Amino acid sequence: MRMVDASRWIPPTYADPATFAERDISIGSGDFAVPGTMTLPQIDGLRPGVVLLSGGGPFDRDGTVGPNKPLRDLAWGLASRGVAVVRFDKITHTRPEVMTDPGFTMTDEYLPHTTAAIRLLQETQNVDPARVFVVGHSMGGKVAPRVAAAEPSVAGLVLLAADAEPMQHAAVRVLRYLASVASSPEVDAMLAAVTRGAAVVDSADLSRETPATELPFGMSGAYWLDLRHYDQVATAAALPQPMFVLQGGRDYQVTVDDDLARWRAGLESRTNVTIRVYPADNHMFFPGSGPSTPADYEAPQHVDPTVVTDIADWLARH
Known part of the structure; x- marks a missing residue:
């Protein structure tokens, strides 16, 4: 166990590095093991635990975007409030070549390492094995119900800006929004390509053999079939566990009207x-004002302190 060294990064004001320690961990086995971090409060007695899941894309354990580390914000904020936390680099971050495997799916991207992390927390001293939760952001929130269905020992789910609209449709909507606020030849070309790809995803002809070059973001036919056959809202509705659904009001990627309405x-x-909406927050739950754009992520900032407090309070009640 090592004490937290905050000298290279300024933690949010709601995190107190003196109250917890971190250690490096490994999740999974063999060539598919990924590095991670366990953050443990320095308190006596049993504490709840959470496994943090980042969104779609090759994210590291901190969910790094620009100069910001929203998952580290959450880990440190929750640990300061007595919650044990595990976060880990996604397999697509440590081994990006897996995305070229024609059989690779969202299930492969998340489930093996998430279930291993859950079990690791459950076996950790002073963590209550009956109170280990999954906290997922964006695609991590979308896949969280599938995790709980596969691992019934999960105590509950926290879904942060979890998308519910089919991803191919959301991608078109997001690019239309970006074209409306900051049009450029690059955005227009991407919109046209993703629109064509979304039509292929929707078609009856989609198969595992469909070339990735014809599909959005170059992801395989198997990946899109897995997404198309997964209804995260219906899966969540069939679960017995409690859930906390959080949504930013300024989020243009996962929205109140298109996604939260489905939840x-x-x-x-x-x-x-x-279910709770944070009107000033964007997709990363960074507070701000005015229309949200990708430029929101370029300046150093932290996850809304109210979000961290609300999650910690919800965990304490369950």
Whole structure:
């Protein structure tokens, strides 16, 4: 175990590095093991634990975007409030070549390492094995219900800006938005390409053999078939575990109207689901004002402190 060294990075004001320690861990085995970090509060007695999942793309354990590390914000903020946290580099970060495997899917991208991380936390001294939760951001939130279905010991789910609209449709919508606020030949060309690819994903002709060059973001036919056959809202609705769904009001990637509306409709009959909107927050839950754009991520900032407090309070109640 090592004490936290904050000399190279300024932590958010809601994190107190003196209250926890971190150690390096390995998740998985063999060539597909990935490095990670366990953050443990220095308190006596059993504590809840969470496994953090980053969004779609080759993210590291901190969810690094520009100069920002939103998953480290969450890990340090929650650990300062008595929650044990595991986060890890995605396999697509440590071994980007897996994305060229024609059989690679979202399930392969997330489930093996997430379930291994859950079990590691459950076996960690002073972590309550009955209170290990999954906290997923964006695609990490989308896949979280599949994780809980595969690993019923998960105590509950926290879904941060979890997308519910089919990803190929969301990609077209996002690029149309970007073209409206900052049009450029590059954005227009990408919009045209993704629109063509989305039509292929929607077609009855999509198969594992469909060339990745014809599909959005160069992802394989198998990857898109896995996404197309997965209904995250229906999967979540069938789970018994409590859930906390958080959404930024300024998020243009996962939106209140297109995504949160689907979560609300699908989970409306559940009595153990909490849904909360943070009007000033963007996709990374960074507070701000005005229309959100990719430029939001270029300046150093931190996850909304209210979000961290609300998650910690929700965990304490469950």
